[in-house]
Amino acid sequence: xxxxxxxxxxxxxxxxxxxxxxxxxxxxxxxxxxxxxxxxxxxxxxxxxxxxxxxxxxxxxxxxxxxxxxxxxxxxxxxxxxxxxxxxxxxxxxxxxxxxxxxxxxxxxxxxxxxxxxxxxxxxxxxxxxxxxxxxxxxxxxxxxxxxxxxxxxxxxxxxxxxxxxxxxxxxxxxxxxxxxxxxxxxxxxxxxxxxxxxxxxxxxxxxxxxxxxxxxxxxxxxxxxxxxxxxxxxxxxxxxxxxxx
Ligand code: JB8
Numbered sequence: 036x037x038x039x040x041x042x043x044x045x046x047x048x049x050x051x052x053x054x055x056x057x058x059x060x061x062x063x064x065x066x067x068x069x070x071x072x073x074x075x076x077x078x079x080x081x082x083x084x085x086x087x088x089x090x091x092x093x094x095x096x097x098x099x100x101x102x103x104x105x106x107x108x109x110x111x112x113x114x115x116x117x118x119x120x121x122x123x124x125x126x127x128x129x130x131x132x133x134x135x136x137x138x139x140x141x142x143x144x145x146x147x148x149x150x151x152x153x154x155x156x157x158x159x160x161x162x163x164x165x166x167x168x169x170x171x172x173x174x175x176x177x178x179x180x181x182x183x184x185x186x187x188x189x190x191x192x193x194x195x196x197x198x199x200x201x202x203x204x205x206x207x208x209x210x211x212x213x214x215x216x217x218x219x220x221x222x223x224x225x226x227x228x229x230x231x232x233x234x235x236x237x238x239x240x241x242x243x244x245x246x247x248x249x250x251x252x253x254x255x256x257x258x259x260x261x262x263x264x265x266x267x268x269x270x271x272x273x274x275x276x277x278x279x280x281x
Contacts (some may be wrong), residue, residue, distance in 0.1 A: 040147075041069075042069070042184075043149055045074050047071045052188055078111070082276045095153055097156070107121070111164075122173055130175075152183075211264040220254070
């Protein structure tokens with residue numbers, strides 16, 4: 036069954052990239068089905084208002100609960116017999132990692148993304164829909180976007196490339212076995228000399244054992260230099276995420 040993704044947003048055009056490249060191909064091949072909805076379709080006033088001033092005062096505007104309530108009622112009931120996982124991108128959520136992407140690709144058949152804007156969505160929308168559906172607030176990392184749309188693009192791409200049946204992902208869906216818990220080694224192509232920068236000679240040597248050793252050493256050095264957090268986990272993890280050899 037294809038992964039169904041619904042996105043509710045006030046900027047449907049922002050999600051146009053979901054039709055391109057890998058995500059477009061996944062849809063054409065029947066592995067993914069994306070439906071983007073305009074939240075304003077669930078307003079009833081002539082100005083299609085989705086925001087209002089915050090109770091208690093303060094800067095900015097808050098998304099009104101009624102359009103979200105009606106939108107989620109309808110979208111979440113649109114596939115009889117299936118239950119959506121509601122995902123709200125937000126800087127206060129659990130961090131979305133490669134493991135999150137892999138778990139979602141493997142275990143979910145329907146994700147409804149809720150894209151907030153302004154100062155956020157009235158808190159009662161979370162309470163209402165968390166009571167009715169599995170609901171996660173997920174953050175891309177410790178920085179702030181203007182809304183959830185860019186996070187939905189990132190999460191959907193990260194998930195879709197791990198879907199069973201996508202070419203090139205026959206390797207495990209586990210982060211550890213995908214990356215080995217280390218950063219990647221540097222890659223080069225022709226020409227062997229470019230603007231005075233030479234490709235490391237070992238890569239031209241044809242000695243496959245030496246090349247593998249050099250690449251592994253590069254991964255260790257880069258990870259130690261750039262991501263001491265990953266390096267510490269790598270040192271602590273006895274089997275370095277190896278698969279299946281007992
Ligand atoms: C208003 O940084 B974020 C993010 C920021 C937002 C909203 C949603 C997500 C809504 N600001 O992930």
